Amino acid sequence: MLHPFSIFLLSFFFFVFNSVNFASKKSYASSILILPEKRPSIMNHYDYSLESINDMILKEGGKAIGRINKQKIKKNENLHLFLKRIGFSDKQTNAIISKIKSNYPSINILRKIPTNHEIHYAIPSDNLGFGINFKIGKYKDLYVWQNNSKEIQTKITKRPFKVINNLNKIKITDNFYNSALRSGLPKEIFSELVKILGFSIDFQRELRKGNVFETFYSQKIDLITNEIIESNPIYYISANLKDHNLKFYRFTSRDGETNFYDQDGKSSKKTLMKTPLNGARLSSGFGNRKHPILGFTKMHRGVDFAAPLGTPIFAAGDGIIEYSGWNGAYGKYIRIKHNGTFKTAYAHLSKVYKKRGTRIKQGDIIGTLGSTGRSTGPHLHYEILMHGKQVNPLRIKLPSGKNIPRNELENFYKKQEIINNKIFAMRKKTINNEFAYLKNLN
Numbered sequence: 477m478l479h480p481f482s483i484f485l486l487s488f489f490f491f492v493f494n495s496v497n498f499a500s501k502k503s504y505a506s507s508i509l510i511l512p513e514k515r516p517s518i519m520n521h522y523d524y525s526l527e528s529i530n531d532m533i534l535k536e537g538g539k540a541i542g543r544i545n546k547q548k549i550k551k552n553e554n555l556h557l558f559l560k561r562i563g564f565s566d567k568q569t570n571a572i573i574s575k576i577k578s579n580y581p582s583i584n585i586l587r588k589i590p591t592n593h594e595i596h597y598a599i600p601s602d603n604l605g606f607g608i609n610f611k612i613g614k615y616k617d618l619y620v621w622q623n624n625s626k627e628i629q630t631k632i633t634k635r636p637f638k639v640i641n642n643l644n645k646i647k648i649t650d651n652f653y654n655s656a657l658r659s660g661l662p663k664e665i666f667s668e669l670v671k672i673l674g675f676s677i678d679f680q681r682e683l684r685k686g687n688v689f690e691t692f693y694s695q696k697i698d699l700i701t702n703e704i705i706e707s708n709p710i711y712y713i714s715a716n717l718k719d720h721n722l723k724f725y726r727f728t729s730r731d732g733e734t735n736f737y738d739q740d741g742k743s744s745k746k747t748l749m750k751t752p753l754n755g756a757r758l759s760s761g762f763g764n765r766k767h768p769i770l771g772f773t774k775m776h777r778g779v780d781f782a783a784p785l786g787t788p789i790f791a792a793g794d795g796i797i798e799y800s801g802w803n804g805a806y807g808k809y810i811r812i813k814h815n816g817t818f819k820t821a822y823a824h825l826s827k828v829y830k831k832r833g834t835r836i837k838q839g840d841i842i843g844t845l846g847s848t849g850r851s852t853g854p855h856l857h858y859e860i861l862m863h864g865k866q867v868n869p870l871r872i873k874l875p876s877g878k879n880i881p882r883n884e885l886e887n888f889y890k891k892q893e894i895i896n897n898k899i900f901a902m903r904k905k906t907i908n909n910e911f912a913y914l915k916n917l918n
């Protein structure tokens with residue numbers, strides 16, 4: 477006869493196997509490649525979470541429980557208040573809380589559980605024990621139940637997850653944001669992509685129908701719920717524009733700094749940004765009739781970015797604020813001196829956050845987008861000044877940030893090749909899938 481524990485083990489593996497299959501069917505567009513998982517060492521001594529508190533009681537032994545309910549934590553409710561609300565007595569509630577505290581003195585979720593956090597529970601009765609379980613953070617679960625002598629048991633487990641790699645392709649059809657969403661790229665990855673490329677691309681003027689962006693990134697998938705736990709990191713980005721073919725690879729140097737570099741190891745960061753605001757918030761660059769999205773001309777010696785009122789404006793580079801406040805037709809205005817050669821200016825702001833003389837870092841928020849001064853609608857007017865004269869940001873070639881040190885280049889090329897090979901394999905897999913699909917149709 478099979479021991480109950482072996483039955484449990486079998487069913488658990490069957491369950492994990494099935495969820496892997498299920499996930500791969502679901503995410504067709506993203507070819508899947510499971511990487512060997514590096515887990516933080518602190519997680520090593522935890523067992524895996526199970527699908528329900530019932531399974532945990534089956535595995536660990538304990539008093540049988542009744543129907544499992546789910547409820548969400550209300551605003552300002554801690555576990556104590558929650559247990560009382562759902563029908564636990566004062567005595568039971570106190571016993572449960574103090575047991576958890578004594579078994580896990582450093583656990584801080586009991587003080588403040590996030591609003592809407594879901595708790596699974598079974599109410600105790602004369603014949604049945606109780607069961608409680610809920611997630612702690614993204615990667616752990618807490619289980620509380622009773623053994624057959626009604627003593628309270630607790631266990632913290634790690635949730636089983638897998639890592640998948642995705643190769644996403646955005647083809648610009650209307651605006652950047654909508655095209656990205658349609659491609660299935662997670663929002664957090666998109667905003668990261670925009671940040672990395674914002675140094676090299678003017679998202680307002682340089683995008684055209686048919687431009688292609690490729691992103692290679694990882695996701696962690698919860699094997700119990702099949703939900704995405706986290707989308708990151710990005711390993712590779714490419715942009716194919718009319719005048720630009722950009723490729724950037726993630727690389728962590730020996731001093732622990734992670735940045736993106738082109739094929740030759742040159743930083744994706746430039747001394748100044750081409751798009752000094754979140755490019756994801758820009759109104760459509762082409763076919764936009766609402767705002768005049770002006771380019772650089774003799775009459776208009778800067779470039780305009782149309783985005784919603786209040787959009788944060790970034791310092792395009794490190795420097796010192798040289799002017800901050802009202803400046804005639806420019807409205808609320810900030811000018812930054814970056815070095816002996818370059819200055820940048822930002823006009824029509826609704827708010828300025830930095831005073832004259834403030835030292836600032838690239839990417840710091842210096843104000844918010846507005847429509848002050850002589851302005852036809854909410855937009856940022858951005859100027860790059862070289863030796864005191866406005867120059868065309870689209871034409872200017874800016875020096876890049878800190879490149880990969882010579883003695884780490886070989887290592888970088890190796891990493892680059894690994895990433896390229898993975899991308900190549902995924903492209904091939906996608907083509908094969910599409911081929912198989914076409915064959916099935918015939």
Ligand SMILES: [Zn+2]
Pocket residue numbers: 770776778779780856857858
């Ligand atoms: Zn302008």
